[in-house]
Amino acid sequence: MLSRVAPWLASRNENGLGVRVLGGADTLALRALANEDAVANVFILAHLESTGTAAPTSGGASVFGVFDGDTLLGACWAGANLVPVQLEPGLAGYVANAAHQTGRRYASIFGPAETVLALYSRFEQLGHLAHEVRADQPLLSISGGPAIGANPDLSFGSMADFDRILPACAAMFEEEVGYSPFLGGQEFYSKRVAGLIRQGHSLVHIDAQGTVIFKAELGAVTRDVTQVQGVWMNPELRGRGQSAGYMAAVVNLSRTFAPVTSLYVNDYNTKARATYERVGFEQVGTFATVLF
CATH class of the missing domain: 3.40.630 (Aminopeptidase)
Known part of the structure; x- marks a missing residue:
């Protein structure tokens, strides 16, 4: 092609x-x-x-x-x-x-x-x-509120929880791209995560034991649109149908910034795509990503 x-x-x-x-x-x-x-x-x-x-x-x-x-x-x-x-x-x-x-x-x-x-x-x-070419990534968006109930435990992250949020972000990154974001040093990636938290663009549920259950970030924010990135569910809790409620909460929290919430997802990630569809996201385009 x-x-x-x-x-x-x-x-x-x-x-x-x-x-x-x-x-x-x-x-x-x-x-x-x-x-x-x-x-x-x-x-x-x-x-x-x-x-x-x-x-x-x-x-x-x-x-x-x-x-x-x-x-x-x-x-x-x-x-x-x-x-x-x-x-x-x-x-x-x-x-x-x-x-x-x-x-x-x-x-x-x-x-x-x-x-x-x-x-x-x-x-x-x-x-x-390229290291990898992801040629088919549906671009999804939702205007307005989610189609299902939101998990009330999701909230904006705080710097007090930075030492818990950073490892979860690094785990998501390595799972997604195949290598650690700390290669060559931890400073740059740590500053990126801290910046998102300070901007109010980090969304997380941390339980009473200090374990990150779910997290996501608003990687790009305008007055009209937010783009969700870094969606991650704790591996020990996957397969229990909880992701949709958390994503509904992501939509609600992102609407404090803009009326439209968007994201893009790998075409082969059928479970995630089904979750997003359940929440009310619809495809509005197709992205691709080339990783070097």
């Missing part, structure tokens, strides 16, 4: 298409582009809400824009990961070439499936081989 992606449109480049890093003056254009699909583009919209600018960050992340003259046709976040924004698959080669030329290593590409696979097709030609 990846080998059938069209050539990288060098002829169109001669007709005025080009790529450049966006600056502050491009902020309104990027926001308008991303708002064409606020659910699919919640990652970049959350970034724009928090920083107020499309300009490169102090940490070195930037946004590539594909232009026809002065018109922004599509974009792609380039930080630790590549995240396309309303980028047509036929334009993906422009971004892949630009990202490759920076010399940076990217942990993943994620977003709308056709564009992610087109980006990876070009990356593969440039010598960047």
